[in-house]
Each structure stands twice: as structure tokens, then as C-alpha cells.
Amino acid sequence: MNNPMMVAPTKTVNYDDLMALGSDARVEVIDGEIREMVPVGGEHGFIGLNIRDAFQIVVSTDKLGFTMTDGLIYLMGQRKSHLQDSFVPDVSFTAKESIPKDWNIAEPFPGVPTLAVEIASPSDNAFDLAAKMRKYLELGTAEAWVLFPQLRELHQYRRNTPQTVRVYRDPAEHIETPLLPGLDLTLAQIFEMPDWS
Secondary structure (H helix, E strand, O other): OOOOOOOOOOOOHHHHHHHHHOOOOOEEEOOEEEEEOOOOOOOHHHHHHHHHHHHHHHHHHOOOOOEEEOOOOOOOOOOOEOOEEEEEOEEEEEHHOOOOOOOOOOEEEOOOOOOOEEEEEOOOHHHHHHHHHHHHOOOOOEEEEEEOOOEEEEEEEOEEEEEEEEOOOOOOOOOOOOOOOOOOOEHHOOOOOOOOO
């Protein structure tokens, strides 16, 4: 007889299984399942570089930590034998005080990004993106952004105010974050494409 109060066991992924996929695999772990990341085009890449370049100016000047574009796996502070979620943000900033002294930089980052940026693809589901933002904050990320290139919008989520989402729509408005004091970045700069494109 089925017990209606029984909850299905949570799925998990082992770190070794994830790493066995190899460096060419573009995957994340979401809710205990390995999921392929959707292929992206040049616009996606240029948006990521525009953000990372603006972050890098502040981070390198003030020696705040490090920035990354798409590629670094964050294990989100979970045990290697029990990965429920591990993310690869399109752009990230990780504060110096969050970097473990024993981190082997040839391996994924064991913790969470301080600030994570996801750039929505046309095939992305808005519900899934909102759930991912919530998951970032629940696991310890201080701030998470979702960029919507088709709408030319940025949605900013903060861990200390999880019920509030700030939406940037004005191309000239400066994006503010206490994590990167002095950041000089507008939507117009984020969505600027090369002259030749």
C-alpha cells in the first residue's frame, strides 16, 4: 500500500560523474539532474563580455576577488558526493573573502559566486529562470541578475531583500550594486554590439 505522506527521494549527482563528462560538456546540475546548457550565439557572448569588462575594472582596481565569463562550474557549497545543484553563470564575481585558501584553481569552485549573471536565451523558460535566481540566493549568492536581450531588461535579485526584484529598462540608467562600488555600467553599455555587427 502506498503511503501518501511519503516523499520521493531527492536526486543527486556525484562530483566524479559530473567531471567524467569532460571539458567539452556544457552542463549544469539542477535539482539533482545533469542538464545540458543550450547553445548560444554571438550576441550572448558579447553581452557577457561587456558585463565582465565593467566588473573587471572595479575588481582589479580594488583587488576585490575575481570575475569570470561562462565556463567556471560553481559547486554551490555542496558536498562532492551529493550535488543537488551546480551552476555555470554567464558572468560571475566572487569576493576575495569567499575564496577558500585551499582551492585548487584547476577544479570547479567549491562555493557560490558572490554575484551571478544569467543571460536569457530565446528558448529559456521565465519560470525556470526565476526558480534559478531563487536557488542562487538560497544557497548563499548575495546578488543574481537575469538579462533579457529581447526585452532589453535586467532583473536584479538580492539575498537581503528576496521579495524585491529591481527591473532596469532605461538604457541610460546606471546599474547599482553594493558588491562593486563605483561600477560604471548601463543597459546601453551591456547591449552594445561591435560596430561591424
